[in-house]
Amino acid sequence: MIPYLACVLLFLIGLYVVISKRNLIKIVIGFSLIEYAVNLFFALVGFKKGALAPIITQPEQVRMGVARNFVDPVPQALVLTAIVIGLSTTALMLSLAMRLYEKYKTFDISEIRRLKG
Amino acid sequence: MRGMSLIVQVMTGLLAGILLLYGGYIILHGHLTPGGGFAGGVLVAAALILVSLAFGAVEQVERREYILSSIFESSGGLLFLGLAVAGYLAADYFFRNAGLFYIGRPLELVSGGIIPLANIAIGLKVGAGLFAIFLALGASRFVMKE
């Protein structure tokens, strides 16, 4: 239960950062926190107590059917994909943040308000 | 312009080769051990970024590197897609793994069908792509201005 609570906490911290911080870079960081929280949650979904990592190290394992004692490998694969997506979004966000800094000479989101109405 | 200090440059020269090697290892063993194209590609990109941070480069070289890496990235993507299409053409299934390469012998390097090849393609794409992102972000500019 505690890991799940940690996820929620992480998510809330991320949300807090995104909503309340004004610095663009901090917003990106907060956003990454949200992603990590969700990824962590997803990885936890596949967790099974006392099970092994889903890696076959000996040929015999295949034949003996040890595979049954593995944790669910699907979430891990999915989380990897999600991390890749997170990486690209973070990279794009950072590059946008840098462009914004070049244009507006500030990292303060509350001053970047040319679009309104 | 000149990059970082001599100590850093020497250390980088030592490390970069090892990093590249390790990245290649992870890419190639992606179907046997944890890791694979993405993780290995990140390592490769890290090595490249390290070198370019430590040694610096004139803008012209950066531009060339950027073009090169975008070419590599695209070819990685095309290779990956080509593998998928090869399975499609051979056996009607996108990413069909059977019937192309020898598969099914656990824990041997040449055993995963098209998976090692796909890992290589992904490694190419991720390595080149991350490096391209690094160049596009222009991080080196900030470092070198100091």
Place this chain on the structure above:
Amino acid sequence: MEGRILPLFVAIPLAGAFLVPLLSKLWTRFADLIASITSALLLGVSVYGWLMVNAGGMPLHYWVGGWRIIGIAMWFDALTALIVLIINIVGFCASVYSIRYLDRYTGGRWKFFTLLLLLIAGLNGLAISGDLFNMFVFIEISAIASYALVAFGTEEEEVEAAFKYMVLGEVGGAVLLFGIALIYARASTLNLAHLSQVLAGFGRTPFYWFVIATLLIGFAIKMGMEPFHAWLADAHFSAPAPISAMLSGVFIKVTGVYAMSRLMFNVFGVSRAETPAFFNLLIAFGAVSMVLGGLLAYTQNDYKRLLAYSSISQIGYILVALGIGNFWGIAGALFHILAHALGKGTLFLASGSVERQTGTRNLEQLKGLEKTMPATTWSHILASFSMAGLPPFAGFFSKLFIIIGAIAARMYWLAFLAALFSAVTLGYLTKVVNMAFFVKQNSSVTSTREAPGLMVLAMLVLVVLTVAVGVGFRGVLDHLVGPAARVLLNGLEYARLVLGG
């Protein structure tokens, strides 16, 4: 195998996207060529797929890599056919239009077309995907491409809009991923068909509602429903015109409405009789979007911003229609997706032409363009009529179906509201006509010539389709929209077809 063509929907645009940066190093115009050829091919494939589904009556399916249920499923039924057709029609027009439109920007041509093709690939992949996580991945692919495209101009406003759009959009993405993780935690499967059978066994527990609410937040952000709409106007406003057309015409509907209705109707099995709460929520938020979007559009003085707020209003129509939940409502929603994609696509392309020729989009500065830009003017006027729901254009029939649905469901106030807000739509769209095209010019910004031929061609294709869909609405209803609406109405029947077939 029947489903052979399905991977092409993803493979063709991806191949195009990877080829563009390689080949455009040799000759920059390869980018235009590849993009146009690719999108034309896609259009051909989607028409072919539609014909196959229509002829056989049975959906097409495909397992990537031949892995059956543990692999990635692809699925092409009548609903997919409709969505894929919409994506590729607008995508084709956008890429043809972009060829001359991009003259405005210095360089970066290949980046634009790569991203555009990635956007199309993501949307197509989402439409044919039969796997929950894959849906998420494709949503993210198209979303990331769209963030980058919004920022394409790299001026202050563009980058600002892209950043805001991105933060909101990615919050939506994260929430979606959270919802998917919740589903997986409970059902241990991601295949939509399998999932629907597993979920059907759980009953309408609080967990069920929690997951629906979570997913709905994600989709609401993607589709720009009030009050999740804040990014939409900025993004549509700042993007290059063909991208605005893609975003408004296709993106918000495919990643928002289509994905939501696919999940809710076919996987969660919502139905008006059993889960009225969901439908009432759609009606409430749809009506609010319809009203507020229309009011916001009414006050704008920027051509594209007005159109952007109008999109929110039209999304409201679609949601209301889905919320009505009977056949006419759902058919009306799908018809409206089609009509709005064509009509709003035309309008955004027309705004791009005006901006390219005159250099401004401010309605107070534009005057008397009718004399010099007749094709653009009339494209705009006809598309406006379609959007406002005047016969015999496509938009009329969608609104007619929506009103019929509302009356059949005894929601008279909704019918009244829908009719009223088509008058408001007419009001703000003719305001554009008035200010930009017809008022006599007096030394204000004006253009000396019509937009280039390819741009006009792209607009005309959409306008002709708008008229054709309106005139041949019976055929469209019988062969395209009606079967698609039945897919949604049949709900869990979907699962049986996949697993049985």
Place this chain on the structure above:
Amino acid sequence: MLAHPFILMVLVPAVAGLLGYLIGRLRNEFSFIGTVASLYYAIRLFLLSRSGEPIELTILAIGNITAGLRLDQLSGFILLFISIFTTLILFYSFRYMRGRESTRGFYLYSLLILGFANGVVLAADLVTLFFFWGGLLLLLYAILLIGRGETFRTARKALLLVGLSDFAMLLGIVILIVRTFVPGGWIDLAPRVPLPLYDPAMIAGFVLIAAGALAKAGAMPLHTWIPTAAETAPVPVLALIPAALDKLLGIYLLIRLTVYMFDIASNMVLRNVLMAIGAGTILFAVMMALVQKRMMKLLAFHAVSQVGYMVLGIGTGIPVGIAGGLFHMLNNAVYKTGLFLAGGSVEHWAKTDELEKLGGLARQMPLSFVSFLVCALAIAGVPPLNGFFSKWMVYQGVLAVGTEGNRLFPVFLVAAMFGSVLTLASFLKLLHALFLGQRPAQLERVREVPLTMWLPPFSLALACVVFGVFAYQLSLRGLIIPGLKFHELSLSGVWSPIPASLLLLAALGVGAVLYLLSVAVKPQAGRTFVGGEQIGYSEESRVPGTAFYSSVKHMPIIGELLIFGERGAFDLYNWLVGIFRVIGYVFREGVDRALKALVEFIGRLIYYFGLGLSRIHTGNLPLYLSWVFLGAVIFYLLLFLR
């Protein structure tokens, strides 16, 4: 199926219009071919429809629902006249429109309008009808963009007003469809058994659709776009749309509604409402017409006013009244088109339609003058012209309502008769201002218009006479009565037009001779002397048309009559004009402005509300995020914690 005459009626004009638009050089030829072909098919269909059996063509059939076209006696008759009027007007406009702006568009739109109007009349069910109806709305918008001045405002006003009523009509159609799903049709326009008219939903459907029909015909209070259009649109457009086609179509639909689909006789309240609208339209529009200073606007207000008689007649629900309303529609289209065209001829030469600047053109333009005179007398209801006969039938209908115990009927009767008197007055004024009186200097060179321009109004004037003299034999028995479902028409009080008209003709002949002898030969202000010295013509000494009565009283014989009249009736006239000016002012300020103010107020309300909404989009990202957060909370509240 494409070669079926029904389809051809719609397609041929449209295709001819498109071809003419594409090949601009041949647009006159193509327009001619299009209209004549439409006329040919219309005559064929008219003759076909004489057999009495409806002919149907199903276009779509899905299960039980069919949509299609149908020809019966009513639609055959209307079709014929649509084609006739369009042909005449286009014939006229070949010369009139030459060298003007947007000529290509004019022919395209008017031919498309012809095709769509044919479609409306041929439609067998409400949905098909609405399809063409909506198309006409767009074409109206497009054709009103032609002209001079702020055409866009005109077009937008028309689009909003007519569009609003079209939405109402759509709502009505949907209510009817949902309410009474008749197997075999999307609400057939001529069901075997009329629908009942007591259920609130049915009444709502009826009222909403009737609103659409009335707006099309131009009844108050949805008429205001017509006078506005008169300021900007060219004459053929005015003659084509508000004068001819819109009346035909609007009243056609009203007849379909009241006689075929429902039985209006069964609901007294609705009848009273319709009659009140009719009477109000007659009176107020004619008052507005009296005070106009521009010919086209004056005619436009009369075009509105005449609708009142038709609505009044149909609203009576008595066969005579309904037949009278339908007949009046036909007559009105004939003389109103004639008036517009003849007036347009004047305007064509004079380049203005302001009454102050016109006058004395009778000698230069005798044929136009005669056409205008006959049509003006017809509209005023002078026997034996056609306008008299139909008005008389309407009065009979109103009287018959009185015998049914309706207490309100005297009001309607008085309004209708009074309107008739005022119509006569205003046309006397118009006639004088245009053709009699003194000619301004800049009009010296005016001469008669060419054949293609005088022939259409002249033939219409001829039709006025023919329809009047042979009213019973030709029009009623041949056209009107078969078009309605009543087999017998009891005309109480016999009016035999032929002998009466012979007598009147003799009187008119004498009058004409006198007129020619006394007035037209020698205009009264021939020479002007100042201090014993003759000076030339000067603008100051010219008496404009508004001083009609002061100049007429110098005429030898007619002058005597008029001097007599001037003391009594025309003092009253001036007095009344003063009152009407006030009433008209109040009406214009009170109702028209109030309506406009209301629309503006709503628009402004929407605008400021939207402005307030748009103000809260401050561009502040955390604010947007908090909205998302808020929405999320609402979602969870609504769904998870239900």
